[in-house]
Amino acid sequence: MSRVVLPLVVAAMLLPIGVMVVVASAPAGGGAGFGLFANLAEMFAGGDFPVYFRNSLILSFGIGLLDVIFAGAAGYALARLRFFGGRVLFALVVGTLSLSPTVVMVPVYVIVHGLGWIDSFQGMIVPSMMSAFGVFLVRQFALGLPEELLLAARVDGAGEFRIFATIAVPLLRPALITLFLLQFLAQWDNLLWPLLVANDPALWPLPVGISQLQTEIGYDIRLMTTAALVTAVPPIVLMFLLQRYYVAGLTLGGVKR
Template sequence: MKVLRGAWLVAAVGFMLLPIYTMLVVASAPDDTDLRGLVFNGFHLLDNLALLFGDGNFPLYVRNSLILCLGTAGLDVVFSAAAGYAMAQLSFPGRRALFALVVGTLALTPMVLVIPVFLIVKELGWIDTFQGMMVPGMISAFGVFLVRQFALGIPKELLLAARVDGAGEFLIFARIAVPLLKPALVTLFLVHFLAQWDNLLWPLIVANDPALWPLPVGLANFQSEHGLSYHLTTAAALVTAVPPFILMVSLQRYYVAGLTFGGVKR
């Protein structure tokens, strides 16, 4: 039974890794003449990457994506952490109604908000700017909901003891709540980073200047400039998968704790 279970797990893992292996094979091809996808025809991945980064636009796309994703995800963590903690642990008029309104916005598809948000960004003069791409996503209803649900598990006795000792609300939030909320905040950062990393629509609408294009827009333009160059396009796609993979592996422990709401216990 254990042998069969192990064989099944190996087969399942191999099946899931097959697309990644095929991507590596195609990205290592010398040209587009042989793209069998299962057998290496020489390992030319480094040559393809050198050719890819030799194009001045691709490193620019990588830089723009990192700025956009790190900035947007970082802002979402800051503002969602403050809003979620306040809705969970502070008493103020309309708290329940405000939280219900926030949760209600989760039912709206993002496509409904594209035109109103674009008009606001246009009136602010933020077309072709990083703030035009970043500010609309600097706080999310999902982030507020996630942090609020997690913050409900913080013992009120701990916060009360800090208040008795003379700590202010901001100090309590920064020194006590934020460390306890770390799994939820890391989870939120990863989810928002990955969503923004693959976001094509909003940068395509707001950024008309190629110098501001992130990777999704840049890759679409890359195909139009170089034609159907599968080995270079696949090498570019392989590069785009590296930062999310590194983040997921390095922060996996916090991510799992955040998803299971297991980071704060009484």
């Protein structure tokens, strides 16, 4: 049964991509022929799409790396360091997971506006550079680190920062890469927050740029689909390159030590 169902599920998932390729390959003005490369050249010739693409890379990689650094350090500290109020702090972090992003969007926007960060990369990056989910994810993985290894490092005179950087980070690599991939994908597709903060087209990422492209070209489905096809390439490539770490990161937390 699974030999029949699974191929059908895969085909159903690949069908939208196939339709996207067909539409993006339609030549300008209709008619027969393969016009994908001409559509790509036309899309990049306008000058705006490369800017949107660059901005998406800056936001996605920047927020992903910052989340790995800050959430990784915070998650490890909450799991392995004993300090006053640690459990309360972790409870507050977990509590924020129940809040919808739209609930905190208005107060965060007020803060960003008060700091003068409207129309700036820091206004789009700083509010998302550390996620509560990232702290929770890394903490759960850090709880599974061998305590004997950490104690041996402390006996040898290693400080907590050195233990974290040289011992914990390599062991937490699947979790950190998983966090980076999840954050990268979330920011790559993020439309609402950049749309609120960035009024300058020079700062627009791909989702905002493509949404504005609809009115600029009069709903040219051919170019819109071509842009969407190009937008889908980086996440697919990144997932292909890092999939073994991603799978390890998803399964490691379910293993009882």
